[in-house]
Amino acid sequence: MSTYIAPSSAPPGRAASFWPDVGASLVVFLVALPLCVGIAVASGVPAELGVITGVVGGLVVGLLPGSTMQVSGPAAGLTVLVADAVADHGLGALGLIVLGAGLLQVAMGLLRLGRWFRAISPAVVQGMLAGIGLVLVLGQLYPFAGQAQPATTDEKFAGLAGLATSASTTAAGLSGVAVGVLTLTVAALWKRTPLRAVPGMLVAVVVASAVALLLPLPRISVGPLTEVVALVDLGLFDVGVLGAMLTFALVASAESLFSAAAVDRMHSGPRTRYDTELVAQGVGNTLCGVLGALPMTAVIVRSATNVDAGARTRLSRVLHGAWLLLFVVLLPGVLSYVPLAVLAALLVQAGWKLLDPGGVRALFRTDRAEAAVLVLTAGTIVLTDLLTGTVVGLLAAVVKTAWDVSRLTVAVTAHGEDHHHVAVRGNATFLRLPRLLETLEALPHDSRVRVDLSGVRHLDQACGQAIEQWAEQREGVELIHPAADRVN
Template sequence: MSTRTERPAPPTLWPDVGASLVVFLVALPLCVGIAVASGVPAELGIVTGVVGGLVVGLLPGSTMQVSGPAAGLTVLVADTVAAHGPHALGVIVLGAGLLQVAMGLLRLGRWFRAISPAVVQGMLAGIGLVLVLGQLYPFAGQDQPGTTAAKFAGLVDLAQAALTTAVGLSGLAVGVLTLVVAWLWKRTPWRAVPGMLVAVVVASAVGVLLPLPRISVGPLTDVVDLVDLSLPNAGVLGAMLTFALVASAESLFSAAAVDRMHSGPRTRYNRELVAQGVGNTVCGVLGALPMTAVIVRSATNVDAGARTRLSRVLHGVWLLVFVVLLPGVLSYVPLAVLAALLVQAGWKLLAPAQVRALARADRAEAAVLVLTAVLIVLTDLLTGTLAGLLAAVVKTAWDMSRLTVTVTAHGEDHHHVAVRGNATFLKLPGLLETLEAVPDSRHVRVDLTGVRHLDQACGQAIDQWAAGRGGVELIHPVSD
């Protein structure tokens, strides 16, 4: 009697095709909105989305992550364009991409996982706050000021314009409508259709007859500007490094989050860093926006049932087909609708619930988060992030310097001093204060066997105290 072994059915492509269409519908308004908020032509956001799909999507590293222009880089791009001009963007993104490729080849990708979560949350919260603040202006049909201080200073005039002018009232209405529809759609039986897309369609339809500024999208060939290699200077080189570090961190943090959403192959961090670098190199050559792996589109890809990287490649194909065949459709979308989408994205970056949870769990970590976010708002992204990293290092050093010094009297002439923990220079003032307060006695025994780490500063201070006092017996740990 023969047995027949059933072969598994070959995988079907339809789940990936369906997922790619959903991701495309989410990515299209975000690509355009991020470009407009960054102060560059809307078409450049679509170029970056296409490169993210067709180039990064084909490269190894991650299976489910979707790459494209990121809301987290909007503030950085806008500041860079204001400081160096739009023509410098290409060479900056090109340099950042090459740095990412080098970091990936040097296997530095895994080190991005060592950054304090408080600093990461603080960085995202600071970016989210600046993004939300800037996008309030398009609600009222106003151009957002160039600096954060000016944005805060202009809020009173902005509120007046929003409530007293036809453009302001219309923009406020369609912006709020966009947010409400997106929020309500998640609670309907049809939430498989992206709520973001439904909100854009509904709000744009309502705003057809209203006096609102709208998107203008033309052929991609009109905005693609090949990189000018004659521009680099000290400021541009610094911007390259900032773009590379921030884009790499955002991509790899996204990878860690997306890996928890599915049971497929895990991200290979160094290869993913190379893939992101290749994508940014291509975007730089074309003069487009920088890219990262983006959590919103990546989560949408997983939720839509994607199985392979085909879905993210096809989403790039649909973006390209749309902008080539139907660019005029985007001209019906008011800028206030895109601003609403970016306010929503900024609020997600701000993540107030996560900030409150961290504050309840660890106040010191929450302080690092707040410091990072506030400095990003008051200064710039690089300064705030570096200050946050420094604060996290200092906090860690302080936590690791836990030291207890116990003084016990054995009669009037004998005292026992037990030192436990990590004796570092951060604890030196307290250690010396305790030792100098030991009462005068004929014999003092200082037990250091409980010290896990004794740095040079504390070691020298204890030796000098013992030599100056006399009658001190030091008991050191036994060496292995």
């Protein structure tokens, strides 16, 4: 990926930035349009709802302070959440869930909690994205092969054998696979051409859709936006909806702020103000909820495209929202030529990037414990749901960190047969207590023992009490306690 570096950290003048921003906005629009539609279709909601979210992300969030280069809109990482929420609570409750999530984001930003998202373990973040990517790829294999995807993950796994048969023996299956593979091939090869400034995803959609004109494939349908707008229904609120609100708010906030950290490394302009950006995302989601649209996040693919295309100010992301609105108002029929298999191919590509097998392999080589947290998080997400998987991953990361911090060495030196010196160094916590007690209890019962704790930096209550009780149960024990100013 090429990287645009602004000539200085000072904002450029309006005249110098206007045309670069216009050009960048057109490029981002061309990338965002198929993704907005594809993410909505993959989420099991009308395609228009994805476009509405893209428009709000541009025209509303684009104007708000927080980040300059980030582009907001519907995200592939939220498709699993949306699909589950719609299946559990119905499409009518989606607006209420997104509204509640947006208000929670605004509250978290005002309480200055945005910066704390940067403290989440990278392994958990990678695991969350990998789990989402796995579920996304698994679901999109079905429309990729010309079939409707099953509702649950279990059904998706169970149907893989039948999917393979259908994809290789039926006209719809063969056509879908051919068009999907063509889409991925064109998108990959286009990056190597001299015209790579034109988005490869757009070229792939145009080429594959043209080839598929005469093939028997299901296609998308986008009508007037006003037909799908459904004002929020507060009467649908219940405990399940509240849980969905919390999940949406946490996941959308994490994805947006992780994206901000990545985008800030791509340019030398103003840095993201995390709390302010969280408020901006919350305002956008609140409006999307009122309109019954999809939830939004700051999206790394569109944001990176914005930087690569030469954007200078937030004008580019505002204009991309305007182009989305104009297109669906003036030329909605153009989208009806795009097969669902083409959008599925784009989302398979997006899911694969979220999975990031190369990053997973690299983590296994450098830190197997962190890699285990990643795999546990991703696997739990696939087997259960996103919230459960993320919580399990966070708990695993906390346990791993506690284990790493609780480094303790116990050295036993024998001075003859009846005198032993035990030197304890490091952090004596309950996590290391079994090993410490095993060492102490293995000493000959009739020997004199000196237990030197002067090298202990931290002695928790569990270890302290266990050592005292062990010493009381036998004779000839001398305890050298750690200095009070060294133990915290």
